Amino acid sequence: MFRLLPPLLLLVVLGSACATLRGRADELARNGQFVEAAAIYDELVTKNPFEKELVSERDGLRGKALGQLLGNARRYRLEGIDEKAEDDLLRFLDRRAQWNSKLNGGLESSLLEEMEGTHKHLRLTISSPAKLGLALTAEETLVRKRPLLSHKEMVVIQREMESVVVQSGKEVCQRLRDVPSDDAPHWRELVSRYCRHWREFAPEPPPAPELTAAPSWTGQVGGLDSARMELLRTRLTRAFESSPWFSPAASHHPELSLAGRFTTLRDSRSVELTAPYTEKVPYTDHEERTETVEVPYDVEEEYTDKNGEKKTRKVTKVHTYTRSFTVAVTRYRDVARTFEFHALRLSVEHELTLSSSGVLDARRGPMSAVLQDHLSESAYEHDVTFGPGDVSPRRANFTPPESWLEERVEQMSARFAQTLQEHWRESYCTTPARTLDEAARCARAGATLPTPAYQVLSEVLGDDAARVPSLFVTR
Structure with missing residues (x-):
């Protein structure tokens, strides 16, 4: 049964957890891992938003983390490792935006210097190839740098880079048209x-002349109803329309064939299952014990009274000895048992074979894409409950054939697309x-x-x- 912890104990548990997290954060900070330490303090402040000390510690770590990231960027820049410098600059800007942090004068100055270094580097890697007519090369670098340039601090640089790349592309377009x-x-x-x-x-x-319109489909896949066949044809047609062979303006529709079979086999049989468990069985054992026995006895002893006369009197003394005896005791031993019960063993097996083929290049043999796959699942089903053997009612839960088949159709579509691309490459x-x-x-x-x-x-x-x-x- 779930029980609520007493309020005092709950506070102790929470305080212990916070102390553990804080200790870990402080250790990270001592090791110079300020970003990671600040992230833990974020969690602590979320749990204790009104604890001013935690908020102060967190803000201090954030400042150190930002200084560290920007310092790393400046160091890499001075060493001529521009890509690493911009990686750390991106991390700096991401964290600053996430934390909505205000920078002191020193960090503001360093940021301006780092932005200028980035500007010079991007002019070299983006503007220079763009001005040489390599618009696609420049665009590739621009796309890679977009996460950095998307920050508001970089908007002027971003506009300049995008402008020079687009202008280059337009100029090359004019040249290619001629x-x-x-x-x-x-x-x-x-x-x-x-x-x-x-x-x-x-x-x-x-x-x-090598290009075609969408294909027309012939053939049938056994075991698929009309809806599933339509799904298959639609997915393969979509793959074809993304292939090198397709042109929406072409008039020729190549004839491609579909073949294969989808089968589902189900089985149910009664089986006897065995669940091992351990039972504690009592037995009688004999145990040797000892006890101390005190036996009183009387003796006469002499004494001298106050007048100096010797007299005798009886006194009782105790004789102590130890005796051993055997007693019967009940003990328990673990005995391995088995619990036998009846269940149904249910099984299902899906098997699919798909192929698509057709002639796309008259100089060559037909293109062919093939997919074969199967799925076998089994499970036991019963209503038996037996606690010692951890036996409880079970129900079979199999993969729905519709979802399995749809995944295979997606795989066939991807294989079909790859085959079309390879067929084009081999042809041309x-x-x-x-x-x-x-x-x-x-x-x-x-x-x-x-x-x-x-x-x-x-x-x-x-x-x-x-x-x-x-x-x-x-x-």
Whole structure:
């Protein structure tokens, strides 16, 4: 039964817990771990909001933590380790915002110096490549630095960096639109996507002959009803529409087939179960004991009275001796027992085989994606209660087949998408690219470019060529 602690005892317990937490926080502070120590004091103040000493200690630790973080940032900056400096600056700004802390003059001055150091570093890593026409490279760094630049102290730097990156992207877009692109639909689509990325316009070409519309589906998966089949087709169609093969403007619908089977087997059988337990069994034992016996006896003794005459008198004395005897005692021993009872053993097994195949590249064999999986579960069910053997009623609780099947459909969708990407790469990235159109066609895979394709694209885009595949990744 749950019982409330007496008020005095409750205060003692809470006080002991607080003392333990405070001791741990003070130890962290002695070791220079001010951020961690301040976090524990936050917890203590939450529990004791009116204890001024705790609030004062917490505020002092917060100040030391902020000073430590900003000091680390300044030290790394002076050592030329800019990335680590900005990591600690971010932690400083995060904590300052979280704690709503006001800075003293020294910290304000250090913060301004660190912001200036960050500004110089970002001009080097963002502005410089942007001004060289490497807008995607600059944007990649900008995205990585967004958590830092999102703080209100950094808003001026953020606007400058975003402006220079966007301007670079717009200028590169203009340059790419002027590149001759007759009979190069993949290159023209790359340019269109690049410009659209920077909210600029570039005409989108008609779909290249390799591209298709959403597939039409044939075939059936045994064991799936119409609703589940529709779910499967919908998820796979969505994966196809995110693949390199798809264009919403294409007119050709490839025919892809579905096959496989979903089965569920259930079984129920009566079984006899055994629960071990221990019983304390009484038995009679004999125990040797000893006792001290005092036997009185009378003796005559002489004494001299006050007149000096010798007389005799009887006195009682005690004779002491020890005797041993045996007594019967009841003892208990642990005896292993078993409790036998009947139960139902229920089992269920789901098994799924899925495959999708079809011809997407007439020069090659069919693309095929396959998934096989199964789930076996079993449990006992009964209404028996037997405390000594820790036996209580049980009910089987199995994974619902609908949720298990939906997870497998998601897995099939991911495998299907990966297979489509690999099929595109094998079709259009294995032969060395010689033209911008061939390199752009390979980039549609949304994966790392092979060296020949990178070299062709880098002649126009420089190092940004490595980041071009990201333009084709559907998010």
